[in-house]
Amino acid sequence: MPETYEKLLQDTIEIDAPAEKVWSLVTDIPRMAKWSPQVxxxxxxxxxxxxxxxxxxxNKQGLKxxxxxxxxxxxxxxxxxxxxDFAFRIRENKTVWSFQVEPLDGGRTRLTERRETPDGVSGISMLLTKVVLGGQEGFTAELRRGIRQTLERIKAESEG
Known part of the structure; x- marks a missing residue:
């Protein structure tokens, strides 16, 4: 039976900082390695x-x-x-990663990170995930943990 993938991964966090500040962080692609455990x-x-x-x-997974x-x-x-709304498409696997930065009352912000697959996932990515990255189930769980960690790190930096 072929492995399948989840079409949408997402998580949300509320941040005690204005949306403009959060936006300036999530759109600073060179700094993403500071927050994302995979970059x-x-x-x-x-x-x-x-x-x-x-x-x-x-990107990394352990020593890989x-x-x-x-x-x-x-x-x-x-x-x-x-x-x-800030989003980027990864060429190799066709996934779209995005951040929604929503202003809330009192200068707070709701930040949502998503990984979407509007055009599916490339065959080579599916194969490499299965053979090299531990399979879809384990890799998806790792991505979920990574999304949460990224949001928590952006929150800490925004509020610091």
């Missing part, structure tokens, strides 16, 4: 994060390392009345 390093081509910007990542390439596909900063 070793990210470099933005041209250095400026905006819609259409491309970047390279070095692998490169990926991303492209910013949504970039709408939050306003006083609307949530901000």
């Amino acid at each position: 070793v390093k990210s470099t933005v081509k041209g250095g400026h994060v905006q819609l259409g910007a491309t970047f390279s990542n070095l 390392r692998w490169p990926t390439a991303g492209k910013v596909v949504r970039f709408s900063p939050p306003t006083a009345t609307a949530a901000g």
